[in-house]
Amino acid sequence: MKTNGFKQDDALGFCANPKYENKMVLGPTPIIGSGAIVPPSSNYEIPKLPMVQIWASAVDVVNNNYVSVESLVQMIKESELDSQIISLRELNIKEIECEDKELKGELMKEYKTIKNKLPLITFSSYLKDYRDENHLYHYTGLIVLDVDLKENPTLPLRIKTLKRNISDCPNTFLMFDSPRGEGYGIKIVVRISLNSEIILCNEELKKELDNSKRKELIDTIKDFHYQAHQRIREYYSNKFDLEIDKGAKNFQGVCFLSGDIKLFINPNSSLFNIVWAKMKKEVIIYNTYDFNYSTTSNTEILEAILKDFTKNCSGRNTATFTIAVQAKYYNISENEILNFVMNKWGDDDFDQKEALRAIRNGFKYTPYVQYIFNNNNSNNL
Structure with missing residues (x-):
């Protein structure tokens, strides 16, 4: 799978600007609501949006590059026929239909092994040199929602209608099937408006800072992100009668690269405005050890x-x-x-x-x- 590599500064040059006048989708793309399902052969233009950081796999926390949203869309479309995605979806069906508990466990283990080899996207963050929260370099304002079959047992029965309704929501930026396949999971990406304090945090994180100052900035972004994720999660849950995975609130915005030839994208999606009730700083008291x-x-x-x-x-x-x-x-x-x-x-x-x-x-x-x-x-x- 080929992707275009970018430097950190290249990525930051493509960040969304709330004042930017978005261009409409061009070409013969069928319009659904305010967005469009992208067919395999369509040519379309995407306005300036955050670049997306992609890592080689879940277990590789070092090797990464940056791709444009347009390139990511193409990657997801092409991955529909990727051998790993096909294997995962076959294993998913086998595991669901299997009645033998021991065999079911083996199938799930094999599924996880293959899944962890897929490229990993960190939608919400740019991480410098290493994938963990201490290396946050920039917060993008992209929020990922994870809708899973486990919490939504009727998902396969209502998937067509549900996708159509979610695509009609003006805040939906991206929507695509999870690695499990259509009817077994959906990934939804929403863009949020960044306030002046978060924008300032992004600027400060690019400087040489001591560890305490860096941690303070990262904690501020984490607090903002968690509240943003909660509010968007509640909005989509109530609007579409869904249970959305609360574990997906990690501020890195982690998501496995999936395959969906009919993914939905609305480059003109509305920014979700967040009312941020900033949490008071907690004074942490660490243990003192008086032994030698x-x-x-x-x-x-x-x-x-x-x-x-x-x-x-x-x-x-x-x-x-x-x-x-x-x-x-x-x-x-x-x-x-x-x-x-x-x-x-x-x-x-x-x-x-x-x-x-x-x-x-x-x-x-x-x-x-x-x-x-x-x-x-x-x-x-």
Whole structure:
């Protein structure tokens, strides 16, 4: 699958501007509501919109590039016939129809293995060099909604009508089938209006910042994103009688590349305005350890770091990165940290190679809050 590569600054040059006058869809594209289903051979023009960051796979947190929305649309259309997508959809049907519990589990495991090899899109964010929340470089204002069969058992019966109604909604920017296939899941992408504070956060994140300032900016964006996702989720849930996955609120806007030759796009979609009730900052009180650092084992230190510093981590990559950032001060080796995290949450979709990348990346940073393992050691603050 070929994609055009872009630098970080190239991507930012294509960001949506609320003052930009959108152009209408050109050519023989059939219009549905305010948008259009894109047929395989249509030629259309898309106005200036955010670029989209795509990663090689779910387990590859380093290799990525940027594509235009137009290129992404083409990729999704062409992926309808991709061997991985076809295999996933065949496995999905087999798993649903299978009555043997053990075989059902094997089919699901095979499904997840193939799915994790698909390219991964981070719709809501640009992440610099590494895919975790600490590397946020720019917030795009694209919100992804995930409609799944599990929460919506009547989805296959109402899929045609539902898609038509969702496409008629002026806020729907993109809509396409999930990797499971038509009737088993839908991805909906909505554009939101960014207020002046979030725009300022984006500008600040491009500067050289200390860790505490960077975290403050990222927390502000996370708060805005979570509230935006909640309000849009509630709007679409109530309007279309749907249960929408709350787990999809992660501010990276993660979504697997899927295949849908009849995907819907409305480049002129209305921006969803968010009323943001900014949350008050919580003062976090970290544990103080009064035992002697020299007599404390590395495992005890790692367990203590895990307990207090990974509570709000969004995944294993972020948690491993966070542990490494803290642990390096105590001269704990890569291998010790690697063995620790692999014992905690190692799996087929989080192997040693991926964990080691997260650890080495964490070693590049200095934490702004550290434990006190020895009260006499003021450098340990």
